[in-house]
Amino acid sequence: EAEVAQSPRYKITEKSQAVAFWCDPISGHATLYWYRQILGQGPELLVQFQDESVVDDSQLPKDRFSAERLKGVDSTLKIQPAELGDSAMYLCASSLAGNPTGELFFGEGSRLTVL
Amino acid sequence: GNSVTQMEGPVTLSEEAFLTINCTYTATGYPSLFWYVQYPGEGLQLLLKATKADDKGSNKGFEATYRKETTSFHLEKGSVQVSDSAVYFCALFQGGSEKLVFGKGTKLTVNP
Numbered sequence: 658e659a660e661v662a663q664s665p666r667y668k669i670t671e672k673s674q675a676v677a678f679w680c681d682p683i684s685g686h687a688t689l690y691w692y693r694q695i696l697g698q699g700p701e702l703l704v705q706f707q708d709e710s711v712v713d714d715s716q717l718p719k720d721r722f723s724a725e726r727l728k729g730v731d732s733t734l735k736i737q738p739a740e741l742g743d744s745a746m747y748l749c750a751s752s753l754a755g756n757p758t759g760e761l762f763f764g765e766g767s768r769l770t771v772l
Numbered sequence: 773g774n775s776v777t778q779m780e781g782p783v784t785l786s787e788e789a790f791l792t793i794n795c796t797y798t799a800t801g802y803p804s805l806f807w808y809v810q811y812p813g814e815g816l817q818l819l820l821k822a823t824k825a826d827d828k829g830s831n832k833g834f835e836a837t838y839r840k841e842t843t844s845f846h847l848e849k850g851s852v853q854v855s856d857s858a859v860y861f862c863a864l865f866q867g868g869s870e871k872l873v874f875g876k877g878t879k880l881t882v883n884p
Binding site: 661671688690697699700701702705712713720748751752755756759761762763764765766 | 776804806808814815816817818821822861863865867869870872873874875876877884
């Protein structure tokens, strides 16, 4: 069964360092999402891509976060510099273009701890 | 804007007990509604969904009915098992924006 791949699963870094997360969506899925899930809360959308274009990044803290999906397939989310408050699970999800069912397929997530 | 409100957790039940997790939503138009489950150490998995009013989603013994009149989508299971211990998220999907908006989640622990 096709899955959304994410790496790394776990990342520990010190504040002010740079960190990057990678996501490979299910083949053929044009829409890709990055969500942030702070412990004890629901996931919140950071950025949404349609192919290589950003559809919505209104909740992305652009002073320190960046996201790209250069070839419209895999994607990278970067944080520089990391702050203590960035400690969270970063979830990647994908869906078919137009998303006829409304279903998103999630990866296992990348857990970030900032010390 | 669109939002989802879930009952506060955590919820602790004994095996074979009846489960209800309340979920209400605020949205324009007619969103699709979902329950996702997150088992310890894993990503989110779709549990069930309903795309229009009065639809009932069901899976693994769990059920939820899309109630437009009360803007609710409560999750129920007649007899929970230890393996149901997880965090449950209610979510709505608005077709125009293609965004999934989540509630805060409800942690369920089932004791043997």
